[in-house]
Amino acid sequence: MxxxxxxxxxxxxxxxxxxxxxxxxxxxxxxxxxxxxxxxxxxxxxxxxxxxxxxxxxxxxxxxxxxxxxxxxxxxxxxxxxxxxxxxxxxxxxxxxxxxxxxxxxxxxxSNGAYFWDGADIKTKYETHFKVRHGIRFTNPSHYIYSIRESTKLIIKKKTTKAKVDGKIVTNTKELYRYDHIYESTAALGGTIFWKQSDDYMKFTGAKAYR
Structure with a gap:
């Protein structure tokens, strides 16, 4: 420099x-x-x-x-x-x-718009790591700096309604949304992986990008 x-x-x-x-x-x-x-x-x-x-x-x-x-x-x-x-x-x-x-x-x-990051602890503490347990996805092969695998946690939100039809109560269940990960990589530099929350997760849950 x-x-x-x-x-x-x-x-x-x-x-x-x-x-x-x-x-x-x-x-x-x-x-x-x-x-x-x-x-x-x-x-x-x-x-x-x-x-x-x-x-x-x-x-x-x-x-x-x-x-x-x-x-x-x-x-x-x-x-x-x-x-x-x-x-x-x-x-x-x-x-x-x-x-x-x-x-x-x-x-x-x-960081390409990231709000979070992780260092080597995401590998050493992989099984118990917060982000791993909530689902991580790599958006570019160059982000695999620690050779860890992606993880998923499928969340399905459903809505159940009841209506009376011909004198009988009919139950109807409709899927509202689903997502299987929260964090997506945006960059990997030096020893750090950078993340943002997925668009689907934020859209469906109303989560803030910085939380």
Whole structure:
């Protein structure tokens, strides 16, 4: 990546530093700029979708969204406490800052509209993983970075009505909708798979894209 001028690297407002630190902490140690940029875009998108005026209030009130803020993540803490000189010497942290600025400026969304992500734990905890248990589908072969299989959970919603016909009660059951997965991959970068909820799931259930 093209390096930023030294004076820009040291000029960080608190929101940019926070977003950069989250992206850096959540990303794999491969230090892929596009992966960090995708993560930054999602965090900012989630914050806005949930009605927060700042990332600080978002991360302070919804601690489970990004655990790196509170679980002692070393990469997150490293960037949050880095001096201008330390940032300048680290290509990875410099890219994390660029990733945050890309998100704030409405730049390229490398996540392709995702609202969620997963790292290696989706493979190591496959059988009990929340998304796996609710159904995952890969939309592109390049998203199979962990060689895990798709999963399904068929949900069928029916409506039963009763009517009197020729003096008898007739029961009629009609299928309203069905879906067999909730999460669909949108990208895979570095060590992260990015997801959105399926259109059918949201249409039929009225679910919000960010929940």
């Amino acid at each position: 093209t390096s930023e001028p030294a004076e820009n690297k040291g000029t960080l407002d608190s929101e940019t530093r926070l977003l950069a630190a989250i992206a850096y902490g959540e990303a794999s140690t491969a230090d892929v700029f596009e992966e960090m940029a995708a993560l930054a875009s999602i965090v900012l998108r989630q914050s806005k979708a949930r009605g927060y005026s700042s990332l600080a209030s978002f991360t302070g009130n919804e601690k489970s969204f990004s655990f790196v803020v509170s679980d002692g993540n070393k990469r997150y803490k490293r960037l949050m406490g880095a001096t201008a000189a330390q940032l300048e010497k680290s290509a990875a942290m410099t890219d994390a800052i660029k990733a945050a600025r890309n998100a704030f400026s409405g730049g390229t969304d490398y």
